């Protein structure tokens with residue numbers, strides 16, 4: 001048996017899947033590797049992880065290496081509450097201006113560019129920097145943040161009544177296309193999956209069981225989320241209602257719509273098929 005190396009995005013939005021694994025409520029004997037999305041994307045693509053939650057745009061860029069695990073994603077249907085563009089001027093006035101992008105994200109960076117190209121019709125100058133609201137806003141006209149960083153930044157902007165324009169990218173995408181937004185998928189390294197099919201099935205079952213357990217017993221999740229993030233209970237409660245970790249037919253259509261726009265904006269090289277473990281002889 002290979003010792004599975006499983007990547008865990010260290011944001012609240014994946015905790016409903018990982019909480020019961022972390023606590024040993026659902027058995028998992030592999031290795032959990034935690035980090036921000038871009039770190040895990042890179043590790044997976046360099047062969048240092050066997051399975052991970054990956055930025056959805058990276059699947060389209062590396063389809064030959066990946067198989068999608070069924071019924072798992074990080075998605076939202078409208079406002080996502082953790083992917084914000086903060087700006088000194090309204091988004092439509094960002095033409096020619098500087099926008100700082102968090103170095104932690106891949107999908108949301110692509111989504112921002114898609115929305116700028118096709119929805120807001122502005123061309124900005126982008127720079128990739130570490131996720132720090134204050135520094136980002138001091139050196140540019142806009143700042144894209146994701147995950148727990150974005151949630152804390154949003155709370156600070158609201159509490160301190162900072163005069164920033166706030167755009168929720170999940171909400172803008174929904175207004176633009178009417179679709180949900182799939183930010184991340186769970187993928188398995190293709191050669192690993194073909195060499196260890198039984199282990200992949202066991203892992204899939206463990207991830208689904210862990211997700212189902214936490215959906216039925218959410219109190220441990222809330223307590224852990226509060227401890228880790230320092231965010232108030234009301235915000236967490238709302239957030240866990242907003243984030244979906246499912247991947248159904250609607251999500252698939254939404255993801256393909258996103259890929260269409262990524263292709264139009266030259267952010268991916270081809271329109272890809274979704275190849276899912278257990279389907280069509282995979």
Ligand SMILES: C=C(O[C@@H]1C=C(C(=O)O)C=C[C@H]1O)C(=O)O
Pocket residue numbers: 009011013014037054055056074080082083104105106107108109146147148150183184
């Ligand atoms: C909704 C989010 O989804 C995340 C966004 C990602 C990205 O932009 O590349 C990657 C993984 C997801 O966990 C978020 O972090 O706010």
